[in-house]
Amino acid sequence: MSFKEELQKKTAEIEEILKEYLPEETGFQKTVLEAVNYSVLAGGKRLRPMLMQETFRMFGGEGELVKPFMAAMEMIHTYSLVHDDLPAMDNDEYRRGKKTTHAVYGEAMGILAGDALLNLAFETASEAFQMEISPRTARACQILSRKAGIYGMIGGQVVDVESEGQPLSREKLDFIYRLKTSALIEASMMIGAVLAGATDEELAAVESVASDVGLAFQIQDDILDVTSTLEVLGKPIHSDDKNNKTTYVTLEGLDKARKDVEEISQRALTTLRSLKYENRFLEELIQMLITREK
């Protein structure tokens, strides 16, 4: 099977896992349940649950324990997009060619559906305790909540929102990228590792790999905004320039950005390969994320 075929197969498998943890659309509160399902099933690469599952497999993890955490992670990612799209935030009517949640269900329901998803993420993660109450499940819950919160994703989101239209220092940009983008990728890979029984030392290595992957992914995003075309990217190019947005490219220039993506991603792969476990698909997946053209 080619990497692309394998990727498709695994993505389809993750879609099925997500559906297992989504609510039935029934009862007086039906509208929010529909909005929750609409938001999660609106598409996406399912990258975070995939990184979690592949890291779990890499460390020899077997069984179902990772599944509720995969679903929980995608719910957190989804709620962050739903709230990000709200009128008071980015005010986006479309995402991936589909109407955003508040555009379909109204603003109040957009807020509530996001809240419902964030809460459901922790409710879903707690289901792991039905299978096993142990240091590894407890640790996974701690990592999930920490990396999604004020010292993780939300922290980055806040600084990003506050910095809009203002020039950014390299230090602040790094902070935003590390928290807004890397934090959930770190949590994904760390939870996979921890559930498979990785040691603290291995966990630290995984965190640094994931941090680099997130950073390289984000810089590549900045590069594509400058170098791609509308047709290839499927979304407007030069949008950062139009919005006067400080990016890695505006700060460091295109050449250095390209060089740094290469360096950061090589560092990630070297650290990953230094572990005594191996997962060829995971390596290819990381490679793809960083060298992608859209």
Add this chain to the structure above:
Amino acid sequence: MSFKEELQKKTAEIEEILKEYLPEETGFQKTVLEAVNYSVLAGGKRLRPMLMQETFRMFGGEGELVKPFMAAMEMIHTYSLVHDDLPAMDNDEYRRGKKTTHAVYGEAMGILAGDALLNLAFETASEAFQMEISPRTARACQILSRKAGIYGMIGGQVVDVESEGQPLSREKLDFIYRLKTSALIEASMMIGAVLAGATDEELAAVESVASDVGLAFQIQDDILDVTSTLEVLGKPIHSDDKNNKTTYVTLEGLDKARKDVEEISQRALTTLRSLKYENRFLEELIQMLITREK
């Protein structure tokens, strides 16, 4: 010490516990940390953590294990108020005589501060695993997330928002009261009980007591809106009437509402007293909640 003095003392102790779990206002994401602290410290009766702690004590609970859950519960209650006050929801500029969070920090930060609080609640609850990884801590996390979510508080909130300006059936009103108001009170008392080692049977009794307390509390709210004065209540009276809101009083009449509050609260106290444990303060607290005049 009189009940009132004891209540004040215990409230002050809870304020101190809350502060232990609130973030330091430092770092690039300082604004959201300030907004989080502002929201939690804006006041409130601290009823839910108090019910949790007193139920914990009633079942013979000792030690610190209940503390992170008390803080987590108040964070969830607070986030629900912060999001409720947003322009797209109730659009309130003031609460308890203070500016609401979005009125101080702007709408985007209001959304993010609410998200941060909900997430921080689960991060805080997870801190209990630092003390103990056991069925009771795991169960407490499950109760917290379940009762706050789509089958709990958020579920009730959604139906309330959707029903605005529409006549409500008694069945739907009961659903809203049970989920929007009772669910967090149930969670509070159940978590207290579970952490103190209550049996499943005792837990079911506690859940039914809490459900009745929430319901009676809410009906009393409806009664006071009709019978109180602005001076006593400290907020506009006859607001339900003005908003064409279906309440227990509009559905059942004032006399029956009064009779039912009495009956429901007696049922709660009878069930509570049927347990082999005793907590005089808790009984008085419940009594006060239901017979309060503001």
